[in-house]
Amino acid sequence: MTRGFYIGRFQPYHDGHHHMVERIAGEVDELVLGIGSADDSHTRHNPFTAGERIMMITKALEDADLVIYPVPIEDLDRNAVWVSHVRSMSPAFDVAYSNNPLVVQLFSEAGVEIHQSPMFEREKLEGTEIRERMIDDEGWEELVPSAVVDIVDEINGIERLQRVSDTDGAADDRPHRSNTADPE
Numbered sequence: 001m002t003r004g005f006y007i008g009r010f011q012p013y014h015d016g017h018h019h020m021v022e023r024i025a026g027e028v029d030e031l032v033l034g035i036g037s038a039d040d041s042h043t044r045h046n047p048f049t050a051g052e053r054i055m056m057i058t059k060a061l062e063d064a065d066l067v068i069y070p071v072p073i074e075d076l077d078r079n080a081v082w083v084s085h086v087r088s089m090s091p092a093f094d095v096a097y098s099n100n101p102l103v104v105q106l107f108s109e110a111g112v113e114i115h116q117s118p119m120f121e122r123e124k125l126e127g128t129e130i131r132e133r134m135i136d137d138e139g140w141e142e143l144v145p146s147a148v149v150d151i152v153d154e155i156n157g158i159e160r161l162q163r164v165s166d167t168d169g170a171a172d173d174r175p176h177r178s179n180t181a182d183p184e
């Protein structure tokens, strides 16, 4: 029995993530989905709560032939202890999956086997691009699983994102420390 760990912010869970999970499903029996930056919500970069992201993932993977465990993981100010923090929150896992350079670096240093994979249609399957489309009322629905469209509707997610994007002070949606091994 092999259990994997796939971490992301999933803001929102989109078809690029879904494609990656389908690929991972061929390699593991069970998969922990780490909901990164679980403590953040209601901002342009992280509009959805951990609970809302758990709903998106659970419903989108309802019919998948895979046991999944969505686990919220809060951010820490200390990268050096982040892998211990992840382990303290997650079911034990044999292999981790990420394309985030900082995540790859931290897991590798901790001796965890980490797999990276090619990006799938990255020009459109990117959270930042999808959130911009949501804000601008441009087509985003075809870039996420249909279950995610239903949940965004149920929580009035578009209205929230449009409101917070006006008021959270962010001039744009540039990724922060999580997307680089060297934030400088």
Ligand SMILES: Nc1ncnc2c1ncn2[C@@H]1O[C@H](COP(=O)(O)OP(=O)(O)OP(=O)(O)O)[C@@H](O)[C@H]1O
Pocket (backbone or CB within 6 Å): 007, 008, 009, 010, 011, 015, 016, 017, 019, 020, 097, 098, 099, 100, 118, 119, 120, 121, 122, 125, 126, 127, 128, 129, 175, 179
């Ligand atoms: N289109 C894609 N194909 C394959 N992997 C992807 C794709 N988009 C994201 N990923 C990977 O999924 C993981 C989680 O990504 P994340 O939740 O940050 O999504 P993102 O699309 O990169 O969002 P954002 O633009 O908000 O940073 C990362 O390892 C990321 O590289």
Ligand SMILES: NC(=O)c1ccc[n+]([C@@H]2O[C@H](COP(=O)(O)O)[C@@H](O)[C@H]2O)c1
Pocket (backbone or CB within 6 Å): 007, 008, 009, 010, 035, 036, 037, 038, 074, 075, 076, 077, 078, 079, 082, 098, 099, 100, 102, 103, 106, 178, 179
């Ligand atoms: N020190 C920390 O808290 C720390 C370090 C590395 C990654 N992370 C988190 O892991 C997640 C990585 O996901 P992405 O690949 O979607 O950016 C993010 O939520 C990021 O904030 C946190």
